[in-house]
Amino acid sequence: MSQTQIRFSGSGGQGLILSARILAAALAARGKFVAQSQAYEPTSRGGLSRSDLVVSDREVDYPLVTSLDCVVILDQVAVAASEGLLRPDTVTITDAARVSAPPGEPRRVLALPITGKARGIGNIRVANIVALGALAELAGIIDPDSLRETMLDLVPPRFRDLNAEAFDAGREMAATLENA
Amino acid sequence: MSNPTNIQGNAAAAAGAIAAGCRFYAGYPITPSSEIAEQMAARLPKAGGTFIQMEDELGSMAATVGASLGGVKAMTATSGPGFSLKQENLGYAAMTETPCVIVNVMRGGPSTGLPTRPAQADIMQARWGTHGDHPIIVLAPHTVREIYEETIRAFNLAEALRTPVVVLYDETIGHLVETVTLKEPEEIITRKWAEGPREDYLPYAAGADMIPAFPRPGDGYRTHTTGLTHDERGFPTQDPEKVAAFMERLLGKLETHRDLIEKNELVETDGADVLIVAIGTPARAAKSAIRELRDEGIRAGLFRPVTLWPFPEEALKAAAKGKRAVLVPEMNAGQMILEVERVLAGEAPVTGLNVFNGEPITPAQIAAAVKELAK
Numbered sequence: 001m002s003q004t005q006i007r008f009s010g011s012g013g014q015g016l017i018l019s020a021r022i023l024a025a026a027l028a029a030r031g032k033f034v035a036q037s038q039a040y041e042p043t044s045r046g047g048l049s050r051s052d053l054v055v056s057d058r059e060v061d062y063p064l065v066t067s068l069d070c071v072v073i074l075d076q077v078a079v080a081a082s083e084g085l086l087r088p089d090t091v092t093i094t095d096a097a098r099v100s101a102p103p104g105e106p107r108r109v110l111a112l113p114i115t116g117k118a119r120g121i122g123n124i125r126v127a128n129i130v131a132l133g134a135l136a137e138l139a140g141i142i143d144p145d146s147l148r149e150t151m152l153d154l155v156p157p158r159f160r161d162l163n164a165e166a167f168d169a170g171r172e173m174a175a176t177l178e179n180a
Numbered sequence: 181m182s183n184p185t186n187i188q189g190n191a192a193a194a195a196g197a198i199a200a201g202c203r204f205y206a207g208y209p210i211t212p213s214s215e216i217a218e219q220m221a222a223r224l225p226k227a228g229g230t231f232i233q234m235e236d237e238l239g240s241m242a243a244t245v246g247a248s249l250g251g252v253k254a255m256t257a258t259s260g261p262g263f264s265l266k267q268e269n270l271g272y273a274a275m276t277e278t279p280c281v282i283v284n285v286m287r288g289g290p291s292t293g294l295p296t297r298p299a300q301a302d303i304m305q306a307r308w309g310t311h312g313d314h315p316i317i318v319l320a321p322h323t324v325r326e327i328y329e330e331t332i333r334a335f336n337l338a339e340a341l342r343t344p345v346v347v348l349y350d351e352t353i354g355h356l357v358e359t360v361t362l363k364e365p366e367e368i369i370t371r372k373w374a375e376g377p378r379e380d381y382l383p384y385a386a387g388a389d390m391i392p393a394f395p396r397p398g399d400g401y402r403t404h405t406t407g408l409t410h411d412e413r414g415f416p417t418q419d420p421e422k423v424a425a426f427m428e429r430l431l432g433k434l435e436t437h438r439d440l441i442e443k444n445e446l447v448e449t450d451g452a453d454v455l456i457v458a459i460g461t462p463a464r465a466a467k468s469a470i471r472e473l474r475d476e477g478i479r480a481g482l483f484r485p486v487t488l489w490p491f492p493e494e495a496l497k498a499a500a501k502g503k504r505a506v507l508v509p510e511m512n513a514g515q516m517i518l519e520v521e522r523v524l525a526g527e528a529p530v531t532g533l534n535v536f537n538g539e540p541i542t543p544a545q546i547a548a549a550v551k552e553l554a555k
Contacts (some may be wrong), residue, residue, distance in 0.1 A: 021186070021357075028186050028359040036186065036357040039296075057325065062468035062543050063356050063461075 002057060004141055005065040007082060008131070009050035010074030010095075012040055017127030018154075019072070020051035022132060026142055027055055029064035035063035043082065044082050055141065070139040072131045073099055074114060091139050094130065110177060117169050126166035129155075133170025144171055182362045189324045189354045190257075192362075193283050194219035196331030197255050199365050203229035204254040204280070206243035208236050208262060211295040212351040213285040216257035230439075237265035241282070241456035245273045248280045249405060251397050253335055253370075257283035259351075260302055261292055263309065270344055271310030272407045277384075277392065277430070279338035279371055285307070285354040286460075288538045297538035298351035301459055301512035306346045307489045313427065313430065315434045317441055318346040318489035320459040324358035330486065333443075336369040341437055342391055348488065350511060352461045352540050374401045384426070385412040390433035428494045434490055441488040444495050448474075452481030454550050455503040455528070457496065457520050459488060461540045462509040462533075473550055480507075480550045491519045500528050506555035509533035509541050 006023070008016040017038050024034045034056045041047030052065040070091040071082050075098050075147045083103055086092065094102045096111040103109065112134055118127035132151065136144035148167050187195070193216050197205070205220040217233065224231045230247075236238040240256050247254040260265060264282045268397050271355045273280050286302050288294030302309075321330040327349060334345040374381055374393040383403040388390045395401035404414035409426060411417040415425075434441060448470055449455060456466040463484045470480050483499040485492050500506055506528045508517040517532045524530055533549045535541050 001471065024357065024359075025185050028184050031184070033359045034357075035359075035366060037352070059325070060358070062479050063323075063358065063472070064540060064542075066542060066544070165327070 003060075004053075004055040005067060006053045006055070006068045006139070006141065007065060007068050007071040007136075008051055008128075009048070009072065009078035009082060010079050010098075012047045012049040013076050014049065015071070015125060016049055017051045019128040019132045020053055022151045022154050023135075023142070023147065024053055025154060026147045027053075030142070030146065032057065033059050035060040037064055038078055048076060050081060068143070070135060072079065072135055073102070074127060074131060074134070076100055079103055093138065095127070095131075095132055110174075112173050112177070114170070114173075117173060118166060121162065121165050121169060122176060123162060126162055129163045129172070130165035130170035133167040134174040135170075137171045137174035182547065184359050184361050186357050186359050187324060188215060188357045189327045189349065190215035191219050192324045192360065193224060193257065193331045194347060195362060196328040197281065197335065198223055198227050198229075199328075200253065200332040200335035200364070201368055201370065202253045202335060203227065203258065204244070204247035204252045205229070206232045206234050206240040206247070206254070206257070207256050208234055209247045210237075210259045210262045211284060212354050213257045213262075215257045215354075216283055216285075220255075236384070237262040238269065241266035241269035244280050244282075245269055245276070245278050248273075249276070253279070253339065255281040255283070257285070259285050259287050259295075260289045263302060263305065267310040268540055271314060273308065273344040274314040274316060275407050275430075276405050277342035278344070279342055280344050281334045281338055281347060281520055282344060283331070286348065286350045288536070298304045298461060298540050299348055299536065299538070301515065301536065302348065302463070303488065303510070303512065303515040306348050313431060315343050315431055316346065316489060317341070317343060317434065317487065318348050318511060320348050320461045320488040322349070322353060322460050322484065324353070324356055325360045326486070327353065328360065328362055332365045332368075333466055336367065337441060339371040340369045340391070340440065341433060342371060342394065343407065343434070345370045350540075352465040355398045374399065378402070381411040384410060386429060386469050388438050390429050399534065404492040438490065441487055442489065442492055442495065444492050445482070445484040445486060446499060447482040447484070448479070449481035449483060449499050452479045453504045454478075454480045454553050455500050455506045456480060456482045456546065456550070457484075457506060457508045457516065458510065459485060459516070460511075462511060462546070465511065465541050465543045465546050467545040469550065472547055474545065476524045478551060478554050480554075488516075491523070493523045496520065496523050500524050503528050506530045507533060507546070507553060509535075509546050509549065511535050
């Protein structure tokens with residue numbers, strides 16, 4: 001049985017749970033079974049926040065992650081929580097500015113200027129969507145165009161253009177990296 | 181029937197309740213069950229029902245029982261500390277044979293314990309939390325889909341058997357979001373209403389099915405409702421013959437309807453060397469572990485009570501027949517294992533795997549324990 005495990009993590013308020021919800025919705029709409037769990041600290045900003053997806057072609061047995069295929073880390077505070085779940089081939093995407101000490105052991109860590117790009121677009125709060133775009137391009141779990149469609153359905157209409165720009169910027173950033 | 185959609189376990193409980201015909205919810209929000217109150221507050225009025233946030237859990241349980249006595253399908257939801265406060269009126273529901281559904285989303289305890297962490301330490305409380313010999317049904321769903329289905333079944337059983345029914349699951353499943361297709365209920369049961377001449381009506385007289393007909397408010401049937409031990413007229417009695425007859429019917433009615441109540445899932449139990457008995461998140465970890473172990477040539481199977489109480493004695497005995505060992509993983513210091521040991525006394529060695537640090541049991545922990553037993 002093929003199963004994929006994905007984590008979005010960072011600090012509270014970065015919108016990581018929304019990123020996970022968008023990806024989960026897109027996967028469910030395409031016939032996958034998804035189990036999404038989350039953990040956060042009792043503060044509205046700051047503290048470790050993460051949301052995990054277990055994706056399968058059938059009903060998921062164990063709904064929590066045990067070994068990650070992909071992980072997005074947008075803040076240093078979230079690094080330790082994933083250390084024990086990483087494999088050498090885990091696609092590990094970190095924010096270049098906010099993760100100064102990425103997970104150890106020899107593995108390919110893709111440090112991308114995610115929050116920097118979001119700030120450049122005009123709103124640091126879309127960093128979660130920049131990250132989603134980058135993940136879509138790098139992880140090979142879903143067609144990025146169809147994920148983009150679901151994303152635009154789920155964000156408030158007045159923020160559609162901003163989020164579209166953020167998603168495309170994330171994809172482009174990742175594509176450049178892949179070609180390098 | 182809905183398209184596949186991602187919904188949270190607690191939202192599935194609310195959806196199941198409304199699909200089953202629940203039209204009254206009284207609650208006092210508490211983590212990790214609060215989303216049930218939140219969902220019911222938003223959805224019940226649109227379904228023609230009533231939502232009320234009471235002053236505390238004592239009041240919310242009382243209001244739930246009162247609404248049901250008024251003829252409406254009623255529910256409340258809570259977690260450990262609130263479940264403790266609901267016990268007195270839960271006993272009143274059992275004694276007065278008032279149908280109602282109580283969802284308990286288990287967090288770490290005792291006392292306020294670990295509000296956002298999963299546990300299964302209310303297994304015995306769900307059975308024996310209120311005082312006195314009393315009938316109660318406890319259902320233990322292990323997926324979001326099953327929370328929806330079992331909440332519907334909880335209402336059906338409550339109505340059919342005039343008893344409180346507890347839906348019991350751990351925080352991990354309550355807060356889990358899963359892809360689910362919500363199917364319309366195949367069957368919706370509503371309590372048997374009193375019929376026939378009003379002057380002959382006895383509110384607590386029952387036929388062979390042991391279930392008295394319920395007086396629908398407004399139909400003019402005279403009734404009396406009390407937590408004191410009562411006769412067929414509903415009035416208090418201490419006559420030993422009447423008391424014994426009442427208690428035998430009260431406790432016997434679930435035994436009589438065991439076929440309707442009992443539900444178990446068996447996974448690869450035929451030919452297994454080790455039998456795992458689990459509910460909730462540990463049962464899901466067990467399913468995952470069973471697959472991994474099979475690849476290594478170790479044969480394990482799962483017996484999962486979907487109806488936890490009354491405990492599935494005969495079915496468990498049958499599933500455990502010829503097994504070398506039985507493993508009971510639970511997120512508590514050892515509760516369900518006491519029942520498993522009682523039922524399997526002398527037939528198979530029973531070992532517990534107990535995790536009570538606020539973390540869910542993992543497939544790796546179960547696989548390691550099974551390997552040890554399979555040696």
